Amino acid sequence: MKFTRRRPCSVLELAVRILQIHNFYKVPGGECGVVEAERRLLEEHGNTVLQFAVDSREIDSMPLLKQGLAFVQIPWNVGVARRLVSFVHKHRPDVVHVHNVFPLLSPSVYHALSRSGVSVVQTVHNYRFLCPNGLFYVKGKVCEACQEQSYWAAVKNCCVHESMITSALYASAVAWGWRSGTFSSCIDRYIALNSFSFGKLVAAGVPKDKVRVCGNFVSNFSEAPPAKQPYALYLGRLSAEKGLKTLLAAAGSVPELSLKLAGTGPLEADLRRAIGVPGMEHIELVGHVAGETKRRLIAEALCTAAPSECYENFPLSVVESLALGTPVIASRIGGLPELIEHGQTGLLFSPTDTESLAECLRRIVRRPTDTAAMAACALATARVRFSPQCHLDQLLGIYRDAMSHTERNAKAKGERTQQQSVAFRR
The missing domain is CATH 3.40.50.2000 (Glycogen Phosphorylase B;)
Incomplete structure (x- = not known):
């Protein structure tokens, strides 16, 4: 794992030690590009960025038995959770920024991070938390059946890769994430890319005060509109x-x-x-x-x-x-x-x-x-x-907000434990 420290952070605060968590897609797209661009931006401004990442392209080279095991662990991967707890304990990040956990990491990472007592920020790049296929779109039209009915609708409609089995695994992961309280309690701050996504998260049950709006950024600007x-x-x-x-x-x-x-x-x-x-x-x-x-x-x-x-x-x-x-x-x-x-x-x-x-x-x-x-x-x-500096300032603000939230919760928990101890002695 490579550690880098460069020039001091551009904002008037200490640099942050960030752990990025991401499951890179088999077909890389904009989301994977955002993760890497954000890493570079943070490092260029004096922050340390670690990565706990896997790549879905690895699946094709796995033995069939291992492929099958990875497939059935989409809802919950115990091995990943154990490795992550060890990784966090070793590297002690200030904040963890999760981007994507499907299919190889699974929602188990949130419980692992919660047990580790570290602040967790989640960027909502797509709608996977609310719709198993991440699109709110199936069979040629917008579909919100999982929100209006239940996640069983995703299985019935074969929403993920047109497979009932795959759809069932993803639907189970999302449904359990909500019913167990994982998505609402184990994530300190959500980053919605726009107010539309913000509204969808809040309507689904994410506490409003946990969601912040922060879009993506670009680094490549024309000096003037070119000839067309x-x-x-x-x-x-x-x-x-x-x-x-x-x-x-x-x-x-x-x-x-x-x-x-x-x-x-x-x-x-x-x-x-x-x-x-x-x-x-x-x-x-x-x-x-x-x-x-x-x-x-x-x-x-x-x-x-x-x-x-x-x-x-x-x-x-x-x-x-x-x-x-x-x-x-x-x-x-x-x-x-x-x-x-x-x-x-x-x-x-x-x-x-x-x-x-x-x-x-x-x-x-x-x-x-x-x-x-x-x-x-x-x-x-x-x-x-959409400038890099604007994005950096927003992102670091969200990180520090999440860290303050975790600190307040830990303090409150400690006070409750102390009160319970005093009551017990009495």
Whole structure:
């Protein structure tokens, strides 16, 4: 385990010793990038960051018996809990920041941390605490059956990987986390990425005073809005909940604006067939992009599109676009309306509304003066809202808030124990 200490923290307080806990995904996405970016940001400002992490890509190389054992321990992994208690005892972090515990870590980590007496902060990157598949979306539509009925609905609908068994394991983990009080009592502070997520957590039973709103950040900003090319860009997973069929239908009626689809996913073959017909020649699939190619595609686009039909939380592609001076067309769903100011930094439309989306695309290409003004506003707004320094100050404030909460609880517990001891002697 590598320990690093660099220049003093930028805020006027002592540096913090943080333990990050994360189960990296088999297909790395924005969440994994956030974990690493946050680690670098904290270290660059004098804090020590340790990691207790596993990677789901390891599953494929496990013997079949070990794979099966990992699978059935999704609700509760005793071995992980024991290792974590030992790790915390050895390294003594000031605060633990948990990002994701599924599938290899399990909710057992929260009880292990609670027994260790360390402050626990949980970032809610998706809706897994409330919905076993993390999306509130199944069979082509938004679904809140687990909140409205019970987590049995996830099993009935095969919400996780279209498997009843896998769905049952995840549903058991989430249901037990709530019924045992693990999610409400073993976590000192929740970080919701927006007020939409905040509301969902509170409605589910998380005490309101335990939730703080703190979005993600970006480090790469344009100095000025760059020269634009006549195309719109979609950047992300090619899957049903992202609203790509609506986007294609809308783009098909705006031939003067090219559309580039960047990413991979289960809809790739269907999309390739859909754009291979007459009248769709202005739409192209460009595959997975990264690095400078990704930056250039975003910066030179007239706009990017986020036409999601699920409750998006905090898609990095949206804030990356704003930070590069590119306005965003987004659906009014989940956390997206909190990222985009209609007519100022982008345009909003009703999810699944093809004509409304098409009108947004027409406005972008046919009103260049307005589009240029939105590009400039997007960049200026991103510099204020999504800067690394702003995020760092918020994050360290939440850590210290959690540490104070733990200290108060420990003091209160000690006082109660002392009172009970005195009463017993009497």
